[in-house]
Each structure stands twice: as structure tokens, then as C-alpha cells.
Amino acid sequence: xxxxxxxxxxFLSIDCLSQTRVHYSExxxxxxxxxxxxxxxxxxxxxxxxxxxxxxxxxMVEGGLLKVKDGKKLITLTPYDIENFSFIDKExxxxxxxxxxxxxxxxxxxxxxxxRNEDFELHGIExxxxxxxxxxxxxxxxxxSSNKFYMFFKxxxxxxxxxxxxxxNLVYQKEDELKTFKKExxxxxxxxxxxxxxxxxxxxxxxxxx
Numbered sequence: 001x002x003x004x005x006x007x008x009x010x011f012l013s014i015d016c017l018s019q020t021r022v023h024y025s026e027x028x029x030x031x032x033x034x035x036x037x038x039x040x041x042x043x044x045x046x047x048x049x050x051x052x053x054x055x056x057x058x059x060m061v062e063g064g065l066l067k068v069k070d071g072k073k074l075i076t077l078t079p080y081d082i083e084n085f086s087f088i089d090k091e092x093x094x095x096x097x098x099x100x101x102x103x104x105x106x107x108x109x110x111x112x113x114x115x116r117n118e119d120f121e122l123h124g125i126e127x128x129x130x131x132x133x134x135x136x137x138x139x140x141x142x143x144x145s146s147n148k149f150y151m152f153f154k155x156x157x158x159x160x161x162x163x164x165x166x167x168x169n170l171v172y173q174k175e176d177e178l179k180t181f182k183k184e185x186x187x188x189x190x191x192x193x194x195x196x197x198x199x200x201x202x203x204x205x206x207x208x209x210x
Contacts, residue, residue: 040053040054078108080100114196153166
């Protein structure tokens, strides 16, 4: 399974998933503001100890990092220190849940579990790269961050990149109802939060039948 996911992440890194990527550029000032977004949530450390703390996610480091407030001190936690963590994202109006998962034989990363049921899971990985550009008018150089969020399905031990076709194939039993729900609520399959809402509604429809 690690080999399959490593292949997938390599595939992602060469930018083949333009239709499933949330992509935007930011100035250094806006990027710093984003990296300084603090959340109140729960972190489960390796070994099972659970703590409640304020933390910020830093996706600019390979695998991701958490900056955690410990009184007046700041502690940095890597994927090797963490089992999982979660928090309420006020902008997306949902609880977000992350796990530290093996993405290769020698690399762990903080992976968002956007959705999970008995049949399949939807994972997300955020990647930030910094590029430079020159402004001709004054010759100054500015740094811009290219922030990308990739999504992929996990079914059993296999991984499959997210696409609209795969999504609708997985929820074919309630496709008509979901398309109506999607249209009525202005939901888009390019948004992890919207996809989460659609899949949660799918669960509700399935559970009503049982």
C-alpha cells in the first residue's frame, strides 16, 4: 500500500491533476497570515496521549508541521509525533480531521481525512511551493506561494485520484438526489468542504433506507 501511495504522490507532484486541484498564489504577507491561523482543537500524540491546545498548520514543510502553543512557548510537532488531530474550521463551517500516514517507506505526512465510511475514504494533502518572479517596473523580486490541495480516494488498499466520474460512480445509488442537493445548495466538486457535505448527505440517505 505504501508503494501505491508513493507512486500516487509522485504522480501528483508532476502536476497531472489540474481538474482536482485548488490552486492560488499569495504574496509573502498573505502567506504569513495564512500560516499564522490558529485553531483550538485536540491532538493525539504517538502513544495515545490526547491534549487540547491551540495550534497552526504549516504545510510548507514536506509532510507538514504543527506549531503548538504551550503556555508562552511554541512547540513544533512533526508527523512522527502525532497520531491525529482535529479542529473546527470556522471558514469551512465543519470539523476537519487529520491523521499521520505513511506516504512512502521513509516518509510520513499529515493527511486530511475528508470523508470515511466502510467502503471508501477521501483523503486530502496540501502542498505549498515557493516561486519567484520579477517586476520589470522597479526590478524588485517578490516571492509567491503556489498552494495546491490534492484529493484522492482510498478503497481497500488501493488509491485512486479524485475525479467527478469516480465520485458519481461511488454514489450512483443516490446520484439523482445528490445532484438535486448539489444544485439547491450551490455546491462544487472542486471544494473539499462541499464534497464533505455531499458525502454526509449521501450517508443520511443511505441510513434512512436501513
